Amino acid sequence: MESFDRRAGELLSDDDRVGLLRQMLLMRAVEERGNALYKQGKIPGSFYDGRGQEAVSVGATWALSGADPVCSPLIRDLGAHLVKGTDLTQIFQHYMGRENALSHGREGNVHFGDKGVGVVGMVSMLPDMMVVATGLAMAYRMRAEQRCALTFFGDGATSRGDWHEAMNWAGLDRLPVIFLMECNQLAYSTPSARQFARDPIERAAAYGVHATTVDGNDVEAVFVAAHDARERALAGDGPTLIEAQTFRMHGHGAHDDARYVDPGLIAEWAARDPIDRYSARLTERGLDVTGLAEDVAAEVAEAVAVALTAPMPDPATATEGVFCTSAPAGEQLGRGAERWSGFAAMAQRLPSAAAA
Amino acid sequence: MAVRTYLQAISDGLREEMRSDERVFVMGEDVGAFGGAFKVTDGLLEEFGAARVRDTPIAEAGIVGTAVGAALAGLRPVCEMQFGDFVACGFDQLVNVAGKMHYRLGLAVPLTVRLPVGGGFSGGPFHSQNPEAWFMHAPGLKVVAPSTPADAKGLLAAAIRDPNPVIFLEHKHLYRRVKGEVPEAALPTPMTARIARPGEDLSVFAYGAMVHTALEAVSELEADVEVVDLRSLVPLDEEAILASVRKTSKALVLDEANATCAAGAQVAALIADRAFEDLDGPVRRLATPDVPIPFSPPLEQAVLPGTTRVKEAIRELLDY
The missing domain is CATH 3.40.50.970 (Thiamin diphosphate (ThDP)-binding fold, Pyr/PP domains)
Known part of the structure; x- marks a missing residue:
């Protein structure tokens, strides 16, 4: 932990720190509102959140440049979308199955991407998108571009073949890809102990993939690990697996009361809440973060108010768009407006934080 | 060329x-x-x-x-x-x-x-x-x-x-x-069907190797049979299929694939649905039965549609 603290001190400005906290607060606020909208019947299907895991997707995505894609954030990784800059109103419209620019109602939950900012949406067959991310990295290597792909997966996903194919492939060709393992201890109801005999860290080494473990509830530690993995990737030193140790605080989805989880374990991890810890740390550092939660709440309220006025999709469009009818002009995955996803770009993105 | x-x-x-x-x-x-x-x-x-x-x-x-x-x-x-x-x-x-x-x-x-x-x-x-x-x-x-x-x-x-x-x-x-x-030039072929052999009395629908099986079978028959090479299965050239059936009124659909839910089943369903009034006989299908493809030559030949069975099917349908 000490080395992560030291590296964070070298890399992060106070603007970054406030930005990291703000994005974690935003993720929690969006998901709390999402759960409420689900209970009100305004979100169909179910609702999936990443409560207690906010530091993982926010911290890792903060380390990316605007040109580095995320492929793909999973259902606990809303923070990756938020750091990349996807519009909140569109996210709520998507959640509610209303007409929206991200999925046009063809998808729900955190199953969305935003090509304009370089985010490819997930599929439910985990960890398929690890292989796709490896392919993005392969293309960047072929074109000699200084870019790296970030992909997320959970502990359960390490049991499937695509995990092994992606790790082997990326290790073999030393591709610029970051494999971020969100070890939240549970694959739906199955604990990690019933998932594998060997820790994925050990297995990564066998594939020639550099591996490291971080406290997934420490946003700066996750950031530093992702930052260093990116540096390694761009230097040609190949892929990195980051094992972020965290815990799933809610059920698999809003329909799941998680009665199979030991309440003692939940209490233990609640005391390590990434947002509470980081707020205390920044306050201790002398930063004023008292207004952030209120700002974020107002942002969410405004987005929801607009989203609730959006129309439902036209049923006549349900069969449209199965095939692409015109060749995409140039690269499809945009780089967003910023040179960086979050890191070092805070002064432009958050004038209020810069002034703080 | x-x-x-x-x-x-x-x-x-x-x-x-x-x-x-x-x-x-x-x-x-x-x-x-x-x-x-x-x-x-x-x-x-x-x-x-x-x-x-x-x-x-x-x-x-x-x-x-x-x-x-x-x-x-x-x-x-x-x-x-x-x-x-x-x-x-x-x-x-x-x-x-x-x-x-x-x-x-x-x-x-x-x-x-x-x-x-x-x-x-x-x-x-x-x-x-x-x-x-x-x-x-x-x-x-x-x-x-x-x-x-x-x-x-x-x-x-x-x-x-x-x-x-x-x-x-x-x-x-x-x-x-x-x-x-x-052709020397790199010209893309449209994803549509092609008439491999024009005819008036019966239409055989096939793709891939079965087109050649069909042409060989037809060449050994005294009949004016049309062979339609589908070329593309998705998209499926529905209009070409229907136009051929409207002309000949009889349809035999070939698949080398296993019969159930094969491409030919889709073609047969299309004809039944949209060309029923034009038909002068049942839509017939010939495909590989629902078995894995066996190794030994006599077993393999027993399941893959060959010219003999295609000829028999054409004759039967012409006589219907």
Whole structure:
């Protein structure tokens, strides 16, 4: 932990720190509102959140440049979308199955991407998108571009073949890809102990993939690990697996009361809440973060108010768009407006934080 | 026009697309120095180098999945499955990732997957299948199946230039057996049906190797039979099928694939649904029964539709 603290001190400005906290607060606020909208019947299907895991997707995505894609954030990784800059109103419209620019109602939950900012949406067959991310990295290597792909997966996903194919492939060709393992201890109801005999860290080494473990509830530690993995990737030193140790605080989805989880374990991890810890740390550092939660709440309220006025999709469009009818002009995955996803770009993105 | 084999035509098509578009590259098992299990990629490594002619690990999900990533990044990957049967290992990446990508997320996946398919030479249960129906049933994938060298080259160009994932079925039994004139220019063949032999009395619908089986059978009969080469299964040229049936009033549909839910079943259903009034007999189908393809020659010949059975079916339907 000490080395992560030291590296964070070298890399992060106070603007970054406030930005990291703000994005974690935003993720929690969006998901709390999402759960409420689900209970009100305004979100169909179910609702999936990443409560207690906010530091993982926010911290890792903060380390990316605007040109580095995320492929793909999973259902606990809303923070990756938020750091990349996807519009909140569109996210709520998507959640509610209303007409929206991200999925046009063809998808729900955190199953969305935003090509304009370089985010490819997930599929439910985990960890398929690890292989796709490896392919993005392969293309960047072929074109000699200084870019790296970030992909997320959970502990359960390490049991499937695509995990092994992606790790082997990326290790073999030393591709610029970051494999971020969100070890939240549970694959739906199955604990990690019933998932594998060997820790994925050990297995990564066998594939020639550099591996490291971080406290997934420490946003700066996750950031530093992702930052260093990116540096390694761009230097040609190949892929990195980051094992972020965290815990799933809610059920698999809003329909799941998680009665199979030991309440003692939940209490233990609640005391390590990434947002509470980081707020205390920044306050201790002398930063004023008292207004952030209120700002974020107002942002969410405004987005929801607009989203609730959006129309439902036209049923006549349900069969449209199965095939692409015109060749995409140039690269499809945009780089967003910023040179960086979050890191070092805070002064432009958050004038209020810069002034703080 | 040069006379080329079906295999040479595919090889020429790949080379020309790679020459004209630097985004195009090939990847697969043993496609580099070895030139592929059937030598389709022979010589490409020497001309284009290892970055664009990529030998991969034996990992079909890896091949298809990384190709999806490369396609999203703006490249035009052409994947070779060493045998079409092996695509089962990459099925999920095609059906759940590539096929649904544009509908769900608005992202195009310009990807071509070449499948050497078909039986007739004792390949046994894992080297003889015709898996096209798996993919016809999965939204978002195009499926093409050329029968001639000219169409093999032209449909490959069309597949590579298409902004969607395209399953390209190349029949192994045609590789060196079929020759024909192939245009020098790289002209894409439209994904529509073609009249392989015009006729008035009965229509035979086929694709891939079965087109040749049909033509051979018809040549041995004293009858004016039309043979329609479907060429593309998704999209399916419904109007061409219906126009032929309206002309002849009788339809025989051939598949080398297993019968249940095969491409031919779709064709038969289409005719029953939209050309019922034009029919002067039942829509007949001839396909491989629902068994794995057996190894031993007499067993394999017993299940694959051959000219004898096609002739019998045509005669019976003509007499109806």
